Amino acid sequence: MNLNPTPDFSAGLQCPIPISDYPNVLLAHGGGGRLTQMLIERMFLPSFANPALEMLHDGAVLEVNGTRLAFSTDSFVVSPLFFPGGDIGSLAVHGTVNDLAMCGARPLSLATGFILEEGLPMEDLWRVVRSMQQAARAVGVPIVTGDTKVVDRGKGDGVFINTTGIGIIPEGIFVSPRRARAGDLVLINGAIAGHGIAIMSVREGLEFETELASDSAPLHDLVARVLDVAGEQVHVLRDPTRGGLASSLNEIAAQAGVGIRLEEARIPIGDEVRGACEILGLDPLYVANEGKCLVIVAREAAEAALSALRAHPLGAEAAIIGEVVSEHPGQVFLRSRIGGLRVVDMLSGEQLPRIC
Amino acid sequence: MNLNPTPDFSAGLQCPIPISDYPNVLLAHGGGGRLTQMLIERMFLPSFANPALEMLHDGAVLEVNGTRLAFSTDSFVVSPLFFPGGDIGSLAVHGTVNDLAMCGARPLSLATGFILEEGLPMEDLWRVVRSMQQAARAVGVPIVTGDTKVVDRGKGDGVFINTTGIGIIPEGIFVSPRRARAGDLVLINGAIAGHGIAIMSVREGLEFETELASDSAPLHDLVARVLDVAGEQVHVLRDPTRGGLASSLNEIAAQAGVGIRLEEARIPIGDEVRGACEILGLDPLYVANEGKCLVIVAREAAEAALSALRAHPLGAEAAIIGEVVSEHPGQVFLRSRIGGLRVVDMLSGEQLPRIC
Numbered sequence: 001m002n003l004n005p006t007p008d009f010s011a012g013l014q015c016p017i018p019i020s021d022y023p024n025v026l027l028a029h030g031g032g033g034r035l036t037q038m039l040i041e042r043m044f045l046p047s048f049a050n051p052a053l054e055m056l057h058d059g060a061v062l063e064v065n066g067t068r069l070a071f072s073t074d075s076f077v078v079s080p081l082f083f084p085g086g087d088i089g090s091l092a093v094h095g096t097v098n099d100l101a102m103c104g105a106r107p108l109s110l111a112t113g114f115i116l117e118e119g120l121p122m123e124d125l126w127r128v129v130r131s132m133q134q135a136a137r138a139v140g141v142p143i144v145t146g147d148t149k150v151v152d153r154g155k156g157d158g159v160f161i162n163t164t165g166i167g168i169i170p171e172g173i174f175v176s177p178r179r180a181r182a183g184d185l186v187l188i189n190g191a192i193a194g195h196g197i198a199i200m201s202v203r204e205g206l207e208f209e210t211e212l213a214s215d216s217a218p219l220h221d222l223v224a225r226v227l228d229v230a231g232e233q234v235h236v237l238r239d240p241t242r243g244g245l246a247s248s249l250n251e252i253a254a255q256a257g258v259g260i261r262l263e264e265a266r267i268p269i270g271d272e273v274r275g276a277c278e279i280l281g282l283d284p285l286y287v288a289n290e291g292k293c294l295v296i297v298a299r300e301a302a303e304a305a306l307s308a309l310r311a312h313p314l315g316a317e318a319a320i321i322g323e324v325v326s327e328h329p330g331q332v333f334l335r336s337r338i339g340g341l342r343v344v345d346m347l348s349g350e351q352l353p354r355i356c
Numbered sequence: 357m358n359l360n361p362t363p364d365f366s367a368g369l370q371c372p373i374p375i376s377d378y379p380n381v382l383l384a385h386g387g388g389g390r391l392t393q394m395l396i397e398r399m400f401l402p403s404f405a406n407p408a409l410e411m412l413h414d415g416a417v418l419e420v421n422g423t424r425l426a427f428s429t430d431s432f433v434v435s436p437l438f439f440p441g442g443d444i445g446s447l448a449v450h451g452t453v454n455d456l457a458m459c460g461a462r463p464l465s466l467a468t469g470f471i472l473e474e475g476l477p478m479e480d481l482w483r484v485v486r487s488m489q490q491a492a493r494a495v496g497v498p499i500v501t502g503d504t505k506v507v508d509r510g511k512g513d514g515v516f517i518n519t520t521g522i523g524i525i526p527e528g529i530f531v532s533p534r535r536a537r538a539g540d541l542v543l544i545n546g547a548i549a550g551h552g553i554a555i556m557s558v559r560e561g562l563e564f565e566t567e568l569a570s571d572s573a574p575l576h577d578l579v580a581r582v583l584d585v586a587g588e589q590v591h592v593l594r595d596p597t598r599g600g601l602a603s604s605l606n607e608i609a610a611q612a613g614v615g616i617r618l619e620e621a622r623i624p625i626g627d628e629v630r631g632a633c634e635i636l637g638l639d640p641l642y643v644a645n646e647g648k649c650l651v652i653v654a655r656e657a658a659e660a661a662l663s664a665l666r667a668h669p670l671g672a673e674a675a676i677i678g679e680v681v682s683e684h685p686g687q688v689f690l691r692s693r694i695g696g697l698r699v700v701d702m703l704s705g706e707q708l709p710r711i712c
Contacts, residue, residue, distance in 0.1 A: 015482040025476040030506025039504060043482065047489040048468075050498040060500035062465055064524065067421045073467035073520055077505045109418055111429035112404075113518045115471070120381040126371040126399065133403040142406040144416035148395060149433045150386030151710060157511040162469045164429055164520035168420065354507060 016042040030354075032242025032288075033347030037251070058099040058238065061169065068169040070105035072096055075162045079354045081124065084198050085213030086290075088161055089131035091356060094218045094290060095241070096163040097139050101223040102237040102293070104175040105167025110136065112163050113147040117156035128159055139218045141165070172232055179235035180256035182326035185302040187295040189222060189315040190215070191268040192245055196287035196352050197276045204280065208272050217291030222312045226295055229308045233301035238294045241356055243347045246285040248294060249332045250346045257329045262322035262344065264336045285334070286347050288355045296324060372398040386710075388598025388644075389703030393607075414455040414594065417525065424525040426461035428452055431518045435710045437480065440554050441569030442646075444517055445487035450574045450646060451597070451712060452519040453495050457579040458593040458649070460531040461523025466492060468519050469503040473512035484515055495574045497521070528588055535591035536612035538682035541658040543651040545578060545665045546571070546673040547624040548601055552643035552708050553632045560636065564628050573647030578668045582651055585664045589657035594650045597712055599703045602641040604650060605688045606702045613685045618678035618700065620692045641690070642703050644711045652680060 017038065028035040059072025076092045086094075093110065100107045112132065116125065136143050194215035201212050219239065227234055236256075240248035245267070253260045269284055277284045291314060297305045302320060309315035332344040373394065384391040415428025432448045442450075449466065456463045468488065472481065492499050550571035557568050575595065583590055592612075596604035601623070609616045625640055633640045647670060653661045658676060665671035688700040 013486070015479050017478050017482070019478055022478055024478060025472045025474060025481060025506060027474050027506050027508065030472065030504055036504065043485055044502060044504075047485050048492070048499040048502070050500060060465065060467070062500065062522070064425070064464070065421065065423045067423070069420070069522070071465060071467055071522060072501055073469045073518065074503045075469035075471050075505050075518060077471060077507050079511075108420070109416065109427060111416070111427055111520050113429045113431035113520075115431050115433060115516055116381045116386065118381060118383050122373050122375055122378055122380060123371050125381060126373070129399055129403050130369070136404070143404040144406060144418065145428055146400060146404070147430045148386055148392065148400075149431045149710075150381055150383050151433050151513060151516075152383065154510065155435075155513040157507060160471055160507075160516070162429065162431060162518035162520070164467050164469075164518070166418070166425070166427060166522065354505075356505075 016046065027353045031347065032247050037346065058102040061103060070100045070103035070167040070169055072099035072103065073162065073164040074099060075160060076356055077160050077354050078199065078356050079157060080202055081128065081158050083202050083214060084211050086216040087128060087131050088159055089128040090135040091216050091290060092161040092163045093132055093135035093139060094216050095356060096165040097141060097218045097220050098239045100165045100167035101220040102239050103167065103169060104173040104227060104237060105169045106224065107139065107141040107165055107167045107220050109144045110141055110163050110165045111145045112143050112161060115156055115160040116148065116150045117158055118150055118153040120158050125159065139220065173227055174232055175234055175237045177236050177252045177255040180252050180258050180296050180324050181235065182258055182324055183299050184235055184296050184324040185299050185320050186260060186322040186324065187297060187302065187306055187309060188319060188321050189293050189309050190317040191270045191273065192289055192292060193269060193273050193277060193284035193287035195290040196355050197273050199355055200280055200352060201276055206276065206279065208276065210272060212272055212276060215289055215291035217314055219291065219293050219314065222309065222314045223293060225308045225312055226305050230297055230301040230305045233298040234295060234305065235298065236296035240292055240294055241288050241290060244286040244288055246332065246344045247347050253332050254330045259325040259328040260322060260332045261325050262332065262334045264334050266319050266321045268317045268319050285344060288352060290356065372402065383709045387703065388603050393702065414458040417459060426456045426459035426523040426525055428455035429518065429520040430455060431516060432712055433516050433710050434555065434712050435513060436558055437484065437514050439558050439570060440567045442572040443484060443487050444515055445484040446491040447572050447646060447712060448517040448519045449488055449491035449495060450572050452521040453497060453574045453576050454595045456521045456523035457576040458595050459523065459525060460529040460583060460593060461525045462580065463495065463497040463521055463523045463576050465500045466497055466519050466521045467501045468499050468517060471512055471516040472504065472506045473514055474506055474509040476514050481515065495576065529583055530588055531590055531593045533592050533608045533611040536608050536614050536652050536680050537591065538614055538680055539655050540591055540652050540680040541655050541676050542616060542678040542680065543653060543658065543662055543665060543674060543676050545649050545671040547626045547629065548645055548648060549625060549629050549633060549640035549643035551646040552711050553629050555711055556636055556708060557632060562632065562635065564632065566628060568628055568632060571645055571647035573670055575647065575649050575670065578665065578670045579649060581664045581668055582661050585660045586653055586657040589654040590651060590661065591654065592652035596645050596648055596650055598644050600642040600644055602688065602700045603703050609688050610686045615681040615684040616678060616688045617681050618688065618690045620690050622675050622677045624673045624675050641700060644708060646712065
């Protein structure tokens with residue numbers, strides 16, 4: 001065993017991202033679209049290759065003495081720190097709780113790492129910590145360990161938070177993006193694009209008649225209700241955060257080798273959010289959500305899953321929005337309100353930087 | 357259950373850090389000394405209160421279906437990213453592996469979160485990823501899940517990395533800072549202050565006859581050997597990173613309610629590191645280590661533990677450096693080479709910012 005490995009860069013192993021095209025990291029490499037995917041598929045996956053990572057899940061699944069654990073990490077760099085409907089603290093709790101839930105797991109514990117910028121008002125840190133505390137308490141998941149670093153003024157941006165979570169996957173639950181199969185139906189628990197629009201309207205100083213609040217919310221309980229009624233017929237769970245509905249469904253289509261057809265008229269979206277998207281020139285299919293869950297379920301269990309979603313406070317507007325098909329594997333299509341069919345591609349650039 | 361909690365700041369709960377003294381976050385709040393301790397004890401612990409967090413360990417211990425898991429998180433913001441003996445990538449693996457080892461755990465899996473600054477050279481990212489890959493492979497612990505965010509130029513500093521780990525604590529092992537008791541002996545596996553001095557010599561442009569390399573190394577195997585021979589007689593394990601030997605031992609003395617007496621002449625330190633400390637005006641007791649382990653062990657098991665340390669490649673210079681005493685609970689003393697006894701206090705300011 002090499003106890004103190006010194007990296008060897010003489011081995012001729014080239015950087016797997018074409019340097020001529022991308023000499024430097026771009027904001028879009030973190031945007032959840034095509035460049036993020038390139039970084040993951042070409043650099044991270046081959047470097048850290050192992051069976052758990054290859055699942056390309058929202059988290060890894062580990063088996064420990066017969067118990068299946070979900071393990072998921074997320075760093076939060078949202079700007080501004082405080083926004084309608086939440087702040088970086090509550091978002092950091094909800095985001096990781098949701099990633100665990102998307103593995104079919106019941107969240108057990110969270111760890112949190114703060115990177116603070118020198119000069120951050122102490123009151124702002126306190127607001128963030130209080131918000132994390134309240135969010136964690138509402139979810140019923142303790143923050144059991146943490147770390148704090150401070151970087152020089154101008155080398156950070158107020159607060160960055162990493163939250164990593166462990167959850168327990170109940171027996172009989174097997175969700176994975178690879179389980180999507182032709183004939184499955186695609187459900188969502190409510191109206192899309194709320195989080196991204198809340199952030200953008202603050203950044204752009206837009207005002208609306210009613211405040212457009214982030215949909216940031218913990219989805220573990222909603223997911224538990226769906227799993228209660230549909231069990232292993234729930235094939236895929238995914239929270240469409242960065243890159244929105246379109247990017248999440250493209251990833252699933254690619255991983256499962258299936259096509260996905262959406263019905264535009266069935267996708268719930270609020271009128272004001274739709275209006276804000278038009279003003280901002282954004283396609284709501286690509287705008288981030290932080291309290292939405294895609295459920296891909298065997299057709300025969302879809303009604304039961306839909307009823308379970310609708311019975312939950314976070315699922316009142318739940319809908320069946322599309323289906324998994326065998327044609328055009330790896331692609332997502334949208335049937336528009338007027339009947340045309342168009343390809344819904346991965347996000348290529350950076351639509352909304354630092355949304356989470 | 358409150359599903360979408362909105363923080364309520366009208367409740368009159370004051371910021372627990374005195375704003376008149378500390379209106380803003382200072383670099384020293386991340387330095388591992390007194391201000392870090394104040395932030396943890398006054399803000400984080402009361403906010404996130406739960407039994408696991410109150411252990412004030414390098415990580416939390418969770419019981420899952422009869423298996424004890426260690427869970428630990430660390431964010432790495434070291435500057436510069438590359439330094440003699442390592443880089444932020446290898447450090448991020450070693451740091452979390454070591455925190456798990458200090459809980460008595462065998463590392464099982466790592467999660468990693470990157471925060472990249474727009475404009476980071478892609479080749480630098482690749483060097484860091486390759487180094488993490490090699491470090492993780494040498495340790496034999498897979499990186500199973502990850503996340504990547506990008507922040508605007510001038511809002512980060514190249515790369516920040518969070519690594520969070522899960523480990524399994526074998527039966528019969530119970531290490532905790534609270535288990536230090538009068539009569540125990542204090543061991544260390546080798547010469548101190550190597551990491552901090554390697555970083556500072558790069559920052560200050562100092563040159564020495566031989567390159568002063570960081571001691572960054574994974575300690576899980578060394579710890580396993582000590583636990584093999586001394587088992588539950590190993591009372592405390594601690595890696596003296598930020599704040600150095602002095603801060604770690606002060607924390608243990610406070611948590612266990614004991615005194616700790618060190619013998620200066622027995623503390624291993626390299627001549628060049630000692631010389632560099634003199635040039636830089638640093639007390640080596642406060643300088644960070646990244647490959648050192650303090651072992652506090654029942655007196656009757658100390659010789660066996662020392663032999664196990666010395667038999668390991670990372671413990672050739674291991675030594676018994678002091679003892680736990682009942683006098684002056686909460687304090688650390690140093691008997692100097694000339695026989696005087698002085699108090700070794702917590703670090704109060706920021707000695708070495710962004711050392712890890």
